[in-house]
Amino acid sequence: MIPVCPLRSLPRGEAFRLDAEPPIAVFHTEDGEIYAIDDTCTHQDASLADGWLEGCEVECPLHASRFDLRTGKVDSPPAKLPVRTHTVVVEDDTIYVIPSQEPQP
Numbered sequence: 001m002i003p004v005c006p007l008r009s010l011p012r013g014e015a016f017r018l019d020a021e022p023p024i025a026v027f028h029t030e031d032g033e034i035y036a037i038d039d040t041c042t043h044q045d046a047s048l049a050d051g052w053l054e055g056c057e058v059e060c061p062l063h064a065s066r067f068d069l070r071t072g073k074v075d076s077p078p079a080k081l082p083v084r085t086h087t088v089v090v091e092d093d094t095i096y097v098i099p100s101q102e103p104q105p
């Protein structure tokens with residue numbers, strides 16, 4: 001379990017780039033849910049933590065592919081491959097991520 005940051009450091013609507021290997025993007029949605037996905041877009045080399053969060057989707061800042069934060073699936077091209085999702089745990093007001101054991105697509 002990797003500590004990300006205190007819960008209060010990640011307000012709703014914000015994202016945090018966790019410098020793991022590979023990097024992980026953690027999002028706090030406007031609805032109060034927290035999701036973690038691979039940070040690097042599967043189309044080219046863009047950080048999804050720098051993208052635009054809308055509902056349960058993030059839009060890549062480079063070519064506007066959209067990924068569903070709940071499943072990692074692509075909702076809008078040009079990306080074709082999904083990103084991996086990671087388990088989020090909030091304990092004692094701290095956000096943790098349990099990285100997926102799945103291979104990267």
Ligand code: FES
Pocket residue numbers: 041042043044045046060061062063064065077078079
């Ligand atoms: S780099 Fe993300 S859509 Fe192109």
